Amino acid sequence: MEFGLMQLWEGGWVGALLRGASVTILVGVGAMLLGLATGIACGLIKWARVVPLNWLVDIYTTVVRGVPELLIIYLLFFSSVELVARIGTAFGWAGLAETGYPFLIGIIAIGAISGSYSTEVVRGALAAIPTGHVEAARALGMPKARIFRRIILPQMLRIAAPGVNNVWQATMKDTALISVVGLQELMRTAFVGAGSTRSPFIFYLVAGAVYLAITFVSQSGFKRAERALVLKGRA
Amino acid sequence: MDWDLLHRAVTTIGKGVGTTLTLASVSLAIGFCLGLGLAVMRVSGNRLMSGFAEYYSAVFRGTPLLVQLFLFYYGLGQFDFVRENPVLWWVIGGGTHCAIMALALNTAAYTSEILRGGLISIPVGLIEAAKAAGMSRALRFRRIEFPLAIRQALPAYGNEMVLVIKGTSLASTITVLEITGHAKRLMSQTYAIFEVFTIAGIFYLLINAALIFAVRRIENRLTSPAR
Numbered sequence: 001m002e003f004g005l006m007q008l009w010e011g012g013w014v015g016a017l018l019r020g021a022s023v024t025i026l027v028g029v030g031a032m033l034l035g036l037a038t039g040i041a042c043g044l045i046k047w048a049r050v051v052p053l054n055w056l057v058d059i060y061t062t063v064v065r066g067v068p069e070l071l072i073i074y075l076l077f078f079s080s081v082e083l084v085a086r087i088g089t090a091f092g093w094a095g096l097a098e099t100g101y102p103f104l105i106g107i108i109a110i111g112a113i114s115g116s117y118s119t120e121v122v123r124g125a126l127a128a129i130p131t132g133h134v135e136a137a138r139a140l141g142m143p144k145a146r147i148f149r150r151i152i153l154p155q156m157l158r159i160a161a162p163g164v165n166n167v168w169q170a171t172m173k174d175t176a177l178i179s180v181v182g183l184q185e186l187m188r189t190a191f192v193g194a195g196s197t198r199s200p201f202i203f204y205l206v207a208g209a210v211y212l213a214i215t216f217v218s219q220s221g222f223k224r225a226e227r228a229l230v231l232k233g234r235a
Numbered sequence: 236m237d238w239d240l241l242h243r244a245v246t247t248i249g250k251g252v253g254t255t256l257t258l259a260s261v262s263l264a265i266g267f268c269l270g271l272g273l274a275v276m277r278v279s280g281n282r283l284m285s286g287f288a289e290y291y292s293a294v295f296r297g298t299p300l301l302v303q304l305f306l307f308y309y310g311l312g313q314f315d316f317v318r319e320n321p322v323l324w325w326v327i328g329g330g331t332h333c334a335i336m337a338l339a340l341n342t343a344a345y346t347s348e349i350l351r352g353g354l355i356s357i358p359v360g361l362i363e364a365a366k367a368a369g370m371s372r373a374l375r376f377r378r379i380e381f382p383l384a385i386r387q388a389l390p391a392y393g394n395e396m397v398l399v400i401k402g403t404s405l406a407s408t409i410t411v412l413e414i415t416g417h418a419k420r421l422m423s424q425t426y427a428i429f430e431v432f433t434i435a436g437i438f439y440l441l442i443n444a445a446l447i448f449a450v451r452r453i454e455n456r457l458t459s460p461a462r
Binding site for chain 1: 314
């Protein structure tokens with residue numbers, strides 16, 4: 001039984017896997033940014049208890065965190081792909097549903113999942129800010145917008161940093177699930193390569209190693225950011 | 236509203252609930268034992284053992300569950316010595332067994348981190364007191380360290396259990412017919428995408444809600460007495 005290392009090298013799969021990895025990173029970063037925007041908005045709504053909206057946010061976080069990621073991706077992709085294919089064909093881009101659309105759905109679906117976890121992180125960080133700080137700022141006569149910008153936001157970012165790191169790790173790994181609807185990212189490339197060379201072991205091993213490398217590199221970046229966020233002269 | 240379709244969807248997808256629960260409970264049971272072992276290795280002070288446990292948890296927590304699942308199911312199935320070994324083939328060959336193994340190894344890594352957090356949070360004075368009372372190492376672990384670590388770790392472990400329930404849906408990608416697998420098959424038969432996946436989602440939400448409720452009850456039981 002061959003191990004498949006030669007096919008991996010000679011078939012040009014190394015380049016394909018690296019291209020897949022760049023798509024994975026793109027989806028991961030896009031989803032994370034979308035998730036953070038959602039998370040900050042929803043976290044603020046939950047923290048400030050904006051009455052009708054916070055119920056919607058509660059439903060959103062409960063449902064998205066309680067249902068498997070795979071199911072959310074299936075639901076969003078399959079319920080809209082036919083319509084998108086028809087629109088694409090109407091505008092003379094028949095391949096839209098196969099190429100561009102899984103990428104877009106990937107960012108939206110993973111972003112929605114990431115956002116539900118970010119919401120909890122942001123809400124927790126806001127709740128951890130001592131009320132005395134906000135009261136002191138108010139006593140000094142600061143306007144509301146400045147209290148938010150100068151007092152609440154910087155502290156929230158500092159407290160939320162480790163939680164955001166966790167969400168990023170989970171988001172990065174969730175991008176692998178987009179492969180089930182055919183986006184040519186790292187996992188999908190490994191799947192295709194495994195099928196065509198009939199040596200799945202090496203392909204999934206390499207894919208796993210690339211995910212691990214992405215995790216380690218981003219982890220050390222986050223550690224540095226966390227250290228930079230710590231106040232000088234404390235901790 | 237198409238009641239016939241809803242009825243069909245609920246009964247068909249409901250058939251997968253048992254498989255989902257089996258996958259989750261067996262892998263959680265195996266994963267807990269492995270995770271406990273790994274956590275004890277982490278805090279043991281032996282560099283070889285704690286190093287192994289640390290790398291194990293970094294690798295399994297740093298890669299997607301889907302990659303691990305495919306590596307075991309398709310990757311290991313490629314080798315003749317695995318196919319010819321009856322024990323290995325029993326574990327790898329079938330989708331259900333393989334999914335349980337992948338989920339168990341995966342949750343073991345997360346469980347070890349949770350339990351390690353519980354173990355290192357125990358006040359040193361309590362362990363010293365147990366030593367002073369002449370307790371053996373095993374007795375000390377069983378009577379002092381383990382119960383305190385569990386109490387500390389239970390809320391985080393509840394979240395991990397929910398993640399395992401959600402993780403079982405990946406078994407559908409290696410042909411196991413659990414909730415998601417049944418839902419996907421029904422979708423390709425009826426094209427009622429929204430209804431089918433909504434009902435499947437409700438099943439998962441109910442399972443997770445019941446699980447969280449049970450964990451909260453246990454938490455209250457463990458923390459309330461005589462305080």
